[in-house]
Amino acid sequence: MKIYFSPASPFVRKCMIVAQELGLASQIEKLPSAASPVVRDQTVAAANPLGKVPTLFTDNGQALYDSRVICEYLNDLGKGNFFPKDxxxxxxxxxxxxxxxxxxxxxxxxxxxxxxxxxxxxxxxxxxxxxxxxxxxxxxxxxxxxxxxxxxxxxxxxxxxxxxxxxxxxxxxxxxxxxxxxxxxxxxxxxxxxxxxxxxxx
Amino acid sequence: MKIYFSPASPFVRKCMIVAQELGLASQIEKLPSAASPVVRDQTVAAANPLGKVPTLFTDNGQALYDSRVICEYLNDLGKGNFFPKDxxxxxxxxxxxxxxxxxxxxxxxxxxxxxxxxxxxxxxxxxxxxxxxxxxxxxxxxxxxxxxxxxxxxxxxxxxxxxxxxxxxxxxxxxxxxxxxxxxxxxxxxxxxxxxxxxxxx
Structure with missing residues (x-):
């Protein structure tokens, strides 16, 4: 997997915490980004029209966003309980x-x-x-x-x-x-x- | 169920469309609101600290928000397929x-x-x-x-x-x-x- 990443983004951090807790972090390559609400990152925007991080590419190339979707995807992949069944x-x-x-x-x-x-x-x-x-x-x-x-x-x-x-x-x-x-x-x-x-x- | 409602809110509308498609709309009482980002609605804020609509009360009194959570809840309740299983x-x-x-x-x-x-x-x-x-x-x-x-x-x-x-x-x-x-x-x-x-x- 690959993720458009920023070390300052709290929404990227949600994804990376879930990934690390589930032992998936080493499977995610971090791609640099320069997202901003007024100067949009066109590389990110090619995958996510909102131009926002995080945006995750699954191993079959599907682009997923935002952090809620990515966290749920990682939770399913890693059979976690961050999204409780009860x-x-x-x-x-x-x-x-x-x-x-x-x-x-x-x-x-x-x-x-x-x-x-x-x-x-x-x-x-x-x-x-x-x-x-x-x-x-x-x-x-x-x-x-x-x-x-x-x-x-x-x-x-x-x-x-x-x-x-x-x-x-x-x-x-x-x-x-x-x-x-x-x-x-x-x-x-x-x-x-x-x-x-x-x-x-x- | 009850929902803090505004006829102008597109996020309320998401919930009401899902509710109507699943035959649940008549079970939802609409509560008035006056949410705004600068003049907060304190009645709504008592249930949802963000003071935003939609906020749904389930029949057991649990307050749910935002529209994504409410739509998924209604989908589960009405056994819908708005959130595909595949x-x-x-x-x-x-x-x-x-x-x-x-x-x-x-x-x-x-x-x-x-x-x-x-x-x-x-x-x-x-x-x-x-x-x-x-x-x-x-x-x-x-x-x-x-x-x-x-x-x-x-x-x-x-x-x-x-x-x-x-x-x-x-x-x-x-x-x-x-x-x-x-x-x-x-x-x-x-x-x-x-x-x-x-x-x-x-």
Whole structure:
């Protein structure tokens, strides 16, 4: 398999954590990319018209995206349990993946607003709206993460990637003080090799 | 079941099309919402911290989101085939759902930029980047939609919602001329009651 890769992308990281947990990482060749919402990577766009990473090529050449699809594909391939079979757990994990992905989408939009958009065109209400989503999302996880701690499913993989991205791109945002239970869970889960080996970098 | 609903939301529409196709629509009570990225709906946010529609409550009270999760849940409940069992078809349908959802995400960002953001803070390069994603995505579907025409799976449901949203919010954007095969497919699929009955409105 091959994957359009960026070491800074939290959505690529979801895929690489699942791959490493299932022993599949060595089977995935990393292809470089330079995806951006305003300067599109035409090489990536040839396989994925959205021009986004991650995009995975299966061994038979099928292009799969986005991270949710790739993670489910890797889970099936590696016979994992990141997508639980039990119905109640499955819908919980999938919804928590949506929430963590939504936290990431908000964080990315806040970053594009404040690091990419010309300074004179920035809109404070937009950033506030995105940061509110992040806070509400972390508030939810603060109330439930203690009961999720022993499993590492697609919801908690996505949460780990969201928290790692906040640390990476918003180093001044202290999310740990208001959400100490999430912080303790993240400290513990960060010791897993799949998480430690995929820390984001520029 | 209950769903936080907006008649303008293309992601709500995905769920309602699947529900109607599977005979489940009458079992879903529609709850009003006023979701917006800058003025969040706190009633919705109590169930879904992202404050986004659609959010579905199952009959046992579990809150599910986003549209991908809700559509898969309804498909399981109604024993549908919107998520094909055959592996190759499944990954194709899921990836095409990602693409159509990505077209919608781009269209929504372009709309927020040009209808919600104060005029003096708009960034033309941002809108161009989003519209490029839409065009590349439609270009992909132009090459494959003839072979998808006889099935209505989650990928083509999402495509129908994306095209309906372009007509609804970008009435001056003539996507039919460059993508005539997609236009012919959309004209045909729009005759299905599930599509005709869920046309977007303000």
């Amino acid at each position: 119905a109640a757990l499955k819908w919980q994990a999938l919804t928590e993946q949506s929430l963590a992905d939504g936290i990431l989408d908000a964080a990315l939009l806040a970053r594009y607003e404040n690091a990419m958009r010309p300074q004179e065109l920035r809109w404070a209400a937009w950033t506030t709206g995105q940061m509110d989503k992040i806070k509400s999302g972390l508030g939810y996880f603060e109330t439930v993460i203690d009961t999720r701690g022993k499993t590492f499913d697609i919801g908690t993989v996505a949460l780990a990637c969201a928290l790692g991205y906040l640390d990476f791109r918003f180093p001044d945002y202290d999310w740990r003080s208001p959400y100490p239970t999430v912080a303790a869970w993240f400290a513990e889960i960060s010791r897993r090799p799949s998480v430690a080996d995929t820390l984001p970098s520029v | 592996a190759a078809l499944k990954w194709q349908a899921l990836t095409e759902q990602s693409l159509a959802d990505g077209i919608l995400d781009a269209a929504l960002l372009a709309r927020y930029e040009n209808a919600m953001r104060p005029q003096e803070l708009r960034w033309a390069a941002w809108t161009t980047g989003q519209m490029d994603k839409i065009k590349s995505g439609l270009g992909y579907f132009e090459t494959v939609i003839d072979t998808r025409g006889k099935t209505f799976d989650i990928g083509t449901v999402a495509l129908a919602c994306a095209l309906g949203y372009l007509d609804f919010r970008f009435p001056d954007y003539d996507w039919r001329s460059p993508y005539p095969t997609v236009a012919a497919w959309f004209a045909e699929i729009s005759r299905r009651p599930s599509v005709a009955d869920t046309l977007p409105s303000v």
